[in-house]
Amino acid sequence: MQAAMRTFTTALAGLSLAISTADTQVPSDPRLLRPASYELAITVDLAEQQIDGMARIRLRNEHPEPVGEASLLLYRLLSVRAVRDSTGRPVQFQQSVVTFEDFTKLQVNHLRVALVPALGAGQETVLEIHYAGHVLGYAETGMAYIRDRVDTAYTLLREDSYAYPVVGYPSIRVRRRAGLPEYSYVARITVPATHSVANGGRLVERIEEGATTTFVYASAKPSWRMDFGIAPFGALRRGNLTVFHMAADSAGAGRIMDAMERTLGLYTRWFGPLRGDSPFAVIEIPDGWGSQADATSILQAAAAFRDPKREDELYHEISHLWNVRDTEGQSPRWNEGLATFLEDLATDSLYARATMDSTAIRYARWLSGRVQADSSLHTVPPADYGARNMTDWSYSVGSLMFYSLYRLVGHDAFSRIIGNFYRQYAGTGANTADFVRLAKQTSRTDLTAFFDDWLYSTRWTEVVSSAETSRDLYARYQP
Ligand SMILES: [Zn+2]
Incomplete structure (x- = not known):
């Protein structure tokens, strides 16, 4: 997770001055639940530049005490229409657009869902959140790389812009203390048939229905984030490897594919074969949108498709496939x-x-x-x-x-x-x-x-x- 953590922590590091003075309102122990799995269904309307989404999240209470409220964050222009429990019954919730208590340029929609009865220690519950609206990025906060938007040229839906409900509290300090989650996911993303959806998970199904196509992806490894690029991508596939690229960058995509194969071969020779099949994808994003990585993919800025000297990021990310799951709560990484x-x-x-x-x-x-x-x-x-x-x-x-x-x-x-x-x-x-x-x-x-x-x-x-x-x-x- 090279760029991922670097971008995340760099964004946070830049805030440390602002944080130290203004975190008195943060409760000493907001009892955040942990997401164990996500089922996402998002319809992307490129013409209207909006999304309509459903997130069914299995939440676990890892605290020794019962927790009476689920706290989640969404992009400031995404609003929640309904929350349901696992049986489909409506659940009471509150939403309000707030600023982070220790980062006042960052606005989010803070969703709070009452859990009745409270969720006991070690127990799990399922919430189904229906939401819709726009995503316009967070460049104005100083996090210049978050230019995510819903647009025919390029659409990016990811955790950084809270394009889906993220378990959390509007506080950098609390989010840091909670550490990274680890969950499985299945995501159904529906887009115009002219476009395709790029994700690092396994492509389970591709359903064409008239003017739209639905891409169904399932996580291949425990994940801490979900990234979806939506564009008229070309896709280069070899074995478990995929490079999603813009039409103009097909030559660079071939070079990146070659480098991925060489690197996998090298590490396999040194460290032995990977268990099972390990899909891995490189997803092209526009320049300046912040290269980063999750468990099985890299979002890679267009510049790297044009500059052969940028291969060391691949060496870095692909080596992470040989890492084992970290069982330390606050891992030294x-x-x-x-x-x-x-x-x-x-x-x-x-x-x-x-x-x-x-x-x-x-x-x-x-x-x-x-x-x-x-x-x-x-x-x-x-x-x-x-x-x-x-x-x-x-x-x-x-x-x-x-x-x-x-x-x-x-x-x-x-x-x-x-x-x-x-x-x-x-x-x-x-x-x-x-x-x-x-x-x-x-x-x-x-x-x-x-x-x-x-x-x-x-x-x-x-x-x-x-x-x-x-x-x-x-x-x-x-x-
Ligand atoms: Zn890394």
Whole structure:
């Protein structure tokens, strides 16, 4: 999730100044439910530039206490017409367009649905939300990349613009604390027959009815977001891979497909085959709309279809297919460090280059400067970055950790560690301690001091600050 988290967290990071002064109205514990699954049915009227949607959401209470209200967010110009329970009975609700309490430029429709009786601990309920209206983006808030709209040229429906009901509370702080959800989905998106719908899930069905076509997609992996691009796409398919592209960019689409195949082949050789079939899609979006990724797809700005040098995002995202489900509540997200390091390793391997050492020392020098400027890097060990909202650092600090591990144990042992971890935990999920234990078992080099420095303490800051060459990052752990 390269661009995804970067865009999300960058958008949030930019807000931190505004947040610190104005969050007194946020209740100390808004009891947000967790979405377990979504069924979406959206009809897109391109001529009228509006959508008409239904979201049936299975919600779970993961709190120890009963919860009496479901809190959801929708785009400010989408209004709710009805809410029903699982039997189709109307349910009481309130909606009001409000501003985020700690981001006053961001307006949403805040939907509150009374749960009667309250939803007990560990219980689930289903709400069916009928809504309709317009989506015009959020560029005016300063989040310039959210240019999402409903339009014949290009339509984008995604979480960033609340184009479907998102479980949440109008507060950046609360949304951050809640972390990312994980759900399955089935989505039926109906569009004019001139257009098609691009999504990273499995295409279950395509129903043509006169002037419209309905695309039915089902999630292929647990997801934290749903993205739907709607345009007169061309689609290039090979095996499980799809590239959705605009007509003018078919040459770039072929190049991206080739790069995806090469990258999958490389990782399969190193880490072993993926379990089951793993569909993966690249979806072209207009320039400036913010490239990002979910579990099985990338929204990729048009520029990357025209510039062959932008392939490292693919190396990054495709490596995430070998990640196992993260069972930590507030994960330090070291997978992002691994994916960032694999951008360099894949580049060197595919293009017979040797850039990873120079990249590592360049990263180390940059981090060394950051360490001087940011005291939290001295006090919070990388294993706690999730709990302390510092996962932006997991990309850079984590990539140096994985670079050092790679140089310390060598290519074969490194590949075995990543591959064995995937094979052992792909079915169950795992946490950071599981990874450390498996790495120690797999490697013949004693990794205790290594992980103590790079994960469980802030001693990595001293290693980075004193390193004169890339070798200084890992040589101290060699037997
Ligand atoms: Zn990533």
